Amino acid sequence: MNCFRFAPILILAAGTALAQAPAATGASKPMPPVVVKSFDLAAIDKTADPCTDFYQYACGNWIKSNPIPGDQTRWARSFSLVQERNRYLLWEELNAAASNPTTPLQKQFGNYFAACMDTDLVEKKGLKPIEPDFKRIAELKDTHKLANLMGELEAEGSPAPLFNFGVEQDDKDSSKQIAGIFQGGLSLPDRDYYIVDSKRFQEIRKQYVDHVTKMFTLAGDTPEQAAKEAAAVMEIETALAKVSTSRTDLREPANRYHIYTVADFQKLTPDFDYLVYFKDVKIRSFETLNVATPDFFKGLSELIAKEPIESWRSYFRWHVLHSAASNLPKAFFDESFSFFGKTLAGQKEPTPRWKQCSSMTDRALGEAVGQDWVKNNFPPAAKASMDKLVAALEKSLGDDIKTLPWMSDATKKAAEEKLGMIRNKIGYPEKWRDYSKLKVERDDLIGNLERNNVFERNYNLNKLGKPVDEKEWGMTPPTVNAYYNPSFNDINFPAGILQPPFFDFTIDPAVNFGGIGVVIGHEMTHGFDDEGSQYDGLGNLREWQTPEDRKAFTERTDCEVAEYGSFEAAPAHDGIPEQKLNGKLTLGENTADNGGLRIAYMALLDTLAAEGKTINDKIDGYTEAQRYFLGFAQVWCQNQTEQASRQAALVDPHSPGRWRVNGTVQNFDQFGKAFGCTQGQPMYPVKYCRVW
Numbered sequence: 001m002n003c004f005r006f007a008p009i010l011i012l013a014a015g016t017a018l019a020q021a022p023a024a025t026g027a028s029k030p031m032p033p034v035v036v037k038s039f040d041l042a043a044i045d046k047t048a049d050p051c052t053d054f055y056q057y058a059c060g061n062w063i064k065s066n067p068i069p070g071d072q073t074r075w076a077r078s079f080s081l082v083q084e085r086n087r088y089l090l091w092e093e094l095n096a097a098a099s100n101p102t103t104p105l106q107k108q109f110g111n112y113f114a115a116c117m118d119t120d121l122v123e124k125k126g127l128k129p130i131e132p133d134f135k136r137i138a139e140l141k142d143t144h145k146l147a148n149l150m151g152e153l154e155a156e157g158s159p160a161p162l163f164n165f166g167v168e169q170d171d172k173d174s175s176k177q178i179a180g181i182f183q184g185g186l187s188l189p190d191r192d193y194y195i196v197d198s199k200r201f202q203e204i205r206k207q208y209v210d211h212v213t214k215m216f217t218l219a220g221d222t223p224e225q226a227a228k229e230a231a232a233v234m235e236i237e238t239a240l241a242k243v244s245t246s247r248t249d250l251r252e253p254a255n256r257y258h259i260y261t262v263a264d265f266q267k268l269t270p271d272f273d274y275l276v277y278f279k280d281v282k283i284r285s286f287e288t289l290n291v292a293t294p295d296f297f298k299g300l301s302e303l304i305a306k307e308p309i310e311s312w313r314s315y316f317r318w319h320v321l322h323s324a325a326s327n328l329p330k331a332f333f334d335e336s337f338s339f340f341g342k343t344l345a346g347q348k349e350p351t352p353r354w355k356q357c358s359s360m361t362d363r364a365l366g367e368a369v370g371q372d373w374v375k376n377n378f379p380p381a382a383k384a385s386m387d388k389l390v391a392a393l394e395k396s397l398g399d400d401i402k403t404l405p406w407m408s409d410a411t412k413k414a415a416e417e418k419l420g421m422i423r424n425k426i427g428y429p430e431k432w433r434d435y436s437k438l439k440v441e442r443d444d445l446i447g448n449l450e451r452n453n454v455f456e457r458n459y460n461l462n463k464l465g466k467p468v469d470e471k472e473w474g475m476t477p478p479t480v481n482a483y484y485n486p487s488f489n490d491i492n493f494p495a496g497i498l499q500p501p502f503f504d505f506t507i508d509p510a511v512n513f514g515g516i517g518v519v520i521g522h523e524m525t526h527g528f529d530d531e532g533s534q535y536d537g538l539g540n541l542r543e544w545q546t547p548e549d550r551k552a553f554t555e556r557t558d559c560e561v562a563e564y565g566s567f568e569a570a571p572a573h574d575g576i577p578e579q580k581l582n583g584k585l586t587l588g589e590n591t592a593d594n595g596g597l598r599i600a601y602m603a604l605l606d607t608l609a610a611e612g613k614t615i616n617d618k619i620d621g622y623t624e625a626q627r628y629f630l631g632f633a634q635v636w637c638q639n640q641t642e643q644a645s646r647q648a649a650l651v652d653p654h655s656p657g658r659w660r661v662n663g664t665v666q667n668f669d670q671f672g673k674a675f676g677c678t679q680g681q682p683m684y685p686v687k688y689c690r691v692w
């Protein structure tokens, strides 16, 4: 699903495929899914001391006996296994729809899936599906026409790489939908890959240029021509990286909110004709827009004036090739996997085609395939149970706010007001999207992708000036994730995550609260993290803390910045330096994890009390409190390739599993008490960080 929201929604976990690794062209056989236990005694490493390294204790045996499968870069006990299971169930549905559809919707998504699976046809068509784009790019004779080229490519659903344009909610008036424009233009995962002057990045840059050269050669250019084109691509992308705002700075809402009149924006960027571009992408006229990253657009304009026209042609051709690589003949596919999968992310084998096509169909027609998926995998009783759990967590966060030691009464009142206004969305949308205007052809894979891009683009651009649809979802039902959207002030839990081991009513409440309870608490706390706390209950960017409370809040978040910034993401070896986590980039997620663990624990205490039980009752040799922390930790057991760990440390706002567990439990004294730790041990420190 295309998402034109530039202010990011705050999700629970990054997707498994951090690098855009393409799928295998051969069809490997789908295997029935593994059922994941909610609580796994066998995962525990009893040789480890929970008070020294709780993650090792809770996950050690699982980590040892679950190496990363060849087609993955990260393998997580809960996330990956549920993702694999959900995708398998989706595949069954798509596969049946492809051969024997019984409804018009099934015919539509069945054909979408079938077109993706037909690799013989992909081979036979060769580069034909992207030739119209190549032809259009070859006709570019003058940099003044770049705006026309961008607009026309975009209007046809082809890759228009320079920047991202769409309609978003106004940060300061969430009831309004306005035009917004955001930096873009890069192929590597982050601007650091282009500009950091280290041996590792120099090597990656060299390999990237080799890869681009090979792709141009495969497309029919001479080696000399291809090398020249690749150098031009690298030069343009490096220049764009230099004027891009860092991910860390983009976390600050003020850094991505700059309202310009169209006329003033045009003055800032004289060498790209935005009026022509807006006309070509077919958006209604408007007078002001949010220029999220003005420095980028100023830099882009200067670059357009400077770079020769043939460099721009190379740059656009590259993006067409790169974007289509997974759906071109095997030679292109293999070359793209070799760099973006193997080299960048450490993935050994390509993702099987059936997995890639299932995910691709979900992204394009998620609320069509989701209807059957929900019927088969999300009973109404599950929704009712979730409503109860969410209410329990809301009460706990309210109690937590009331008793916070550092906040004034005035701010507490404002915080409670915001909490009371959070909307809950559980399972799937009340109203499904209408896909009847999306044309799908069984023998036209790239055409389907392009028509889907156009469909999503029109859907988004049509929102300009219209009222906000509060019932809209930003994730499809089979997704194993959850999110908080600060402009909506809502928490969203797709049916895909409301499955074991996250959500399991056959197990004791301690484990369930450690799983889905912490997930709910995490999303609620996002409303009150460094970023979410700057929005009010209506989703408007407005300060509701007193200056003293904001100062106290920042002192507390600074504590987490320093704490997580000291954690190691990847060790030093062979002349490659150690990679630490970025405490600022991961701050919001860490605050959400810490708040989630604390308030789900409070909700568990209430639930046990109502059942006449206590936190010290034992099951299978562990107290309820211990089972709660183990249930929580076992959600995050994971193995990850070193390349993916290093990449995630730069681009992923979530900490890796080890630190989501150890960083969080050492900030919550109930953990040390539950495991009988001595104060001063690593997981039970005397001084710790606490925000909420």
Ligand SMILES: [Zn+2]
Residues within 6 Å of the ligand: 010, 011, 012, 013, 522, 526, 589, 592
């Ligand atoms: Zn999150």
